[in-house]
Amino acid sequence: QQQVKQSPQSLIVQKGGISIINCAYENTAFDYFPWYQQFPGKGPALLIAIRPDVSEKKEGRFTISFNKSAKQFSLHIMDSQPGDSATYFCAASGGTGNQFYFGTGTSLTVIP
Amino acid sequence: GAGVSQTPSNKVTEKGKYVELRCDPISGHTALYWYRQSLGQGPEFLIYFQGTGAADDSGLPNDRFFAVRPEGSVSTLKIQRTERGDSAVYLCASSFMAGANTGELFFGEGSRLTVL
Structure with missing residues (x-):
């Protein structure tokens, strides 16, 4: 069972545009929501994270x-x-x- | 180095062989995680260590997979009788704080395992 569902699978955006990636979860006990960025051949790196006591970060x-x-x-x-x-x-x-549950990932391409 | 170090970076083996993958976490990090990442997928949890003990091994797919962390630092993921379906990138991550929701995970670059 996928604990975290992510969309879209891929995204192409023009330089200067806004990229939006969405995730949904089911377990109401989750209280920490990070986003990771991964370049080819590298491990994921923390980009930004939020806790549910705020609506935006x-x-x-x-x-x-x-x-x-x-x-x-x-x-x-x-x-x-x-x-x-x-x-x-x-x-x-x-x-x-103590696990982190990851989404399936979104491949973002920003076109110059 | 200051980051999480994983060796080997690439491993090609034949079906049925035994494989060991090593992870050297950031110094002082008590929590250590192993994840598996298949092509086009997100990291999939395998096992979590707090200190020397495996606090959660619920993600290990079967008894061919085993991991140790005997001195609370370096960890080794061991795969017996490898199968082609074991081919993936095996990621190690460490964290300073105990418990997944209190600290950032720092990932290594992974060990790419290919089983022929």
Whole structure:
């Protein structure tokens, strides 16, 4: 059972545009929602994370929007740049377990 | 180095052989995780160590997979009687804080296993 569902699978955006990636979860015990960025041949690296006590968190061009009632959260990349081209994974953890559950990933391509 | 180190970076083996993959976490990190990532998929949890003990091994797919962390630092993932379906990138991650929801996971670059 996929604990975290992510969409879209791939995304192509023009330079300067907004990239939006969405995730949904079922387990209401989750209380930590990070986004990871992965370049080819590298391990995932933490980009930004949010806890459910806030509805939005912004760090530079990256923003997480969190909707607790809908059990959804999304990553917005403003002014997308070619260097942002990578695979993005949402994740969730919390409750009694110590795992991080990852989404299936979104391959982002930013066209110059 | 300051990051999580994984060796080997690439391993090609034949079906039925035994494989060991090593992870050297960031110094001082007590939590260590193994994940498996298949092509086009997200990381899939295998096992989590807190110190020397496996706190959660619920993600290990079967008894051919085993992991140890005898001194609470370096960990080895061991795969017996490898099968073609074991081919994937095996990622190791470490975290300073105990418990998944209190600290950032720092990933290594992974060990790519190919079983012929």
